Amino acid sequence: MKILVFADIHGNATALEAVLQKERDFDSVVFLGDAVSPGPQPNETVELLAKLNGVFIRGNHEYTMLNRHSIAKWPDGYKALMDWIYDELHASGYQFLRSFGSPGEYELDGRVFVLAHGDENEAVRHVLPDSPDRYFDVFNYGNHQADVLFGHSHVQFSRSVGDQAFINPGSIGQNRCGHVLACYGLLEDGKFTHHHVGYDPTPWVDAWNRVTFLSQFTELRESFKQQALTGYSMGANEPWLSYSSRGYF
Numbered sequence: 001m002k003i004l005v006f007a008d009i010h011g012n013a014t015a016l017e018a019v020l021q022k023e024r025d026f027d028s029v030v031f032l033g034d035a036v037s038p039g040p041q042p043n044e045t046v047e048l049l050a051k052l053n054g055v056f057i058r059g060n061h062e063y064t065m066l067n068r069h070s071i072a073k074w075p076d077g078y079k080a081l082m083d084w085i086y087d088e089l090h091a092s093g094y095q096f097l098r099s100f101g102s103p104g105e106y107e108l109d110g111r112v113f114v115l116a117h118g119d120e121n122e123a124v125r126h127v128l129p130d131s132p133d134r135y136f137d138v139f140n141y142g143n144h145q146a147d148v149l150f151g152h153s154h155v156q157f158s159r160s161v162g163d164q165a166f167i168n169p170g171s172i173g174q175n176r177c178g179h180v181l182a183c184y185g186l187l188e189d190g191k192f193t194h195h196h197v198g199y200d201p202t203p204w205v206d207a208w209n210r211v212t213f214l215s216q217f218t219e220l221r222e223s224f225k226q227q228a229l230t231g232y233s234m235g236a237n238e239p240w241l242s243y244s245s246r247g248y249f
Helices: 013-022 042-049 060-066 076-088 091-098 133-139 202-210 212-230 240-245
Strands: 002-006 028-031 054-056 104-108 111-115 147-149 156-161 164-169 181-188 191-198
Touching: 002 013, 013 042, 013 181, 013 191, 013 202, 042 076, 042 091, 060 076, 060 091, 076 212, 133 156, 133 164, 156 191, 164 181, 164 191, 202 212
Parallel strands: 002 028, 028 054, 111 147, 147 164
Antiparallel strands: 002 181, 104 111, 156 164, 181 191
């Protein structure tokens, strides 16, 4: 059995489509959260995801999409962008996001895994390749033997702590390590492997240009466009520069 494992699309249907074009013969999917926001292709993203069968785990951006009050203290430009996404997303898209499951233990092809987004503990913003071992305790869902699949930090890596493997497939839509790549993984007969595919970000940039109200927030719109063109979705700064130099995606 082949399972496509991915996370953190953030409304980048262009990148997701590149993965689905490359990987055509999988049996099911595991999606680890953050589907549509804050990106300019919310309906296109849902349209692609809704055709897939498997397990969908909610992330912090699913909470944001389903709880409009949660952006009350965001900067004005981001609030305006989110208001546009809220209004743009079809009712069927909201219904789809509500169907996502909670983090926890799931059986995949005869093996039990812990599936999580990675934002479970507010004190630990990102679980990264060189995070202290104690950071991985956020994924304690009762089974200390089950391997963990998670997203949120947008860095593709595997790490062993005790008897558990902690595996992040990387981000589909917002690479942070300076690569214009959509990152994901494949779980085949219980064995996980990391993968990535390059894609042309032009349709993504064009989608930002079509969000015309962002002409009021040109710096914000340009920053999102530069993220796509450079692969530094958090900016070309630390720790992402170091991870890039060390070969992370």
